[in-house]
Amino acid sequence: MITLHHCPQTRSMRTLWLLHELDVPFHVQVHPFDKSLRAPEFLSLSPAGRVPALEIEGERMFETGAITQYLCERFSPDRMGRSVASPDxxxxxxxxxxxxxxxxxxxxxxxxxxxxxxxxxxxxxxxxxxxxxxxxxxxxxxxxxxxxxxxxxxxxxxxxxxxxxxxxxxxxxxxxxxxxxxxxxxxxxxxxxxxxxxFQASLPAPEARLYDQDFYAAWEE
Structure with a gap:
């Protein structure tokens, strides 16, 4: 079983989108974007206290690029990924x-x-x-x-x-x-x-948004 530890509208949305594209079974554990990511329990999953963190068959991964490479190589090396032999x-x-x-x-x-x-x-x-x-x-x-x-x-x-x-x-x-x-x-x-x-499936519900504005203009002194 795959468990994704996720905060809406953060880098972990990248992994969530990929998992939906891969069409593999997975579970999402949603976390608030706050100091709870520094709790010892979460730090055991991601030592820098960041998302995404991924649990898969008893193993744990962090770092978005590494997770992307691993999931593609394992589940979709020539569709979502590109194998070593690919020109791309x-x-x-x-x-x-x-x-x-x-x-x-x-x-x-x-x-x-x-x-x-x-x-x-x-x-x-x-x-x-x-x-x-x-x-x-x-x-x-x-x-x-x-x-x-x-x-x-x-x-x-x-x-x-x-x-x-x-x-x-x-x-x-x-x-x-x-x-x-x-x-x-x-x-x-x-x-x-x-x-x-x-992508649409990876979007947060309105009440779970990190950003309360669609656009933040440059702040002026």
Whole structure:
């Protein structure tokens, strides 16, 4: 049995989306996004007190990229994953792990806009820097999707994969802080992948949302 430890609208949504795409039996244990993640019981699952954490057949995993690789290699090496022999294997690895580059900037902005409770604790400089860094990430994805190859609907030439899930979920978070209006290929790709039933199944109920706004404008002093 697979158990996913999950906080809505965090990186663990990436694993939840993937599990729905894999169509394997799993259970979701939802946790609040608070200090309970630092409790000894949870730290035994994820020593940094972060989600996702995955329990599978008596073993425990943490780190989103590692979980994605393991699940794909075990359950879907040539559909959601790309096997070592695949021409797209290198690109698959690059984009699966590039998702974390996007997520780290979105996480910094989440801390500034959502987690910190007092305006005096927030830094306009950090907000502007991290928003600009998201723009650079968007540029990289836009360039990839603009590559003139046949059927460039997804990040890989060979079609939809966990690379799209990983980066797509990171963009889901990042869009709360930087829009996609200046990146048309990225915007079309994001619309395409988020129409998938597995993505829709991974969305939180309104009362479970971490973000209480759809968009957080840059904070001004």
């Amino acid at each position: 294997r290198m690109a698959w690895l690059v984009w699966v792990h590039f998702a974390e580059t996007v997520s780290q900037h979105a996480a910094a902005l989440t801390q500034q806009h959502v987690v910190l409770y007092d305006d005096a604790m927030r830094s306009p400089t950090i907000m502007k820097l991290e928003a600009a860094r998201l723009g650079k990430c968007y540029d990289a994805i836009e360039a990839r999707l603009s590559t003139p190859v046949e059927n460039r609907d997804y990040l890989l030439t060979s079609g939809f994969s966990a690379a799209d899930i990983s980066v797509g979920q990171a963009i889901y978070m990042a869009r709360h802080f930087r829009g996609l209006d200046q990146h048309p290929e990225l915007a079309q790709w994001y619309t395409r992948i988020t129409e998938r039933p597995a």
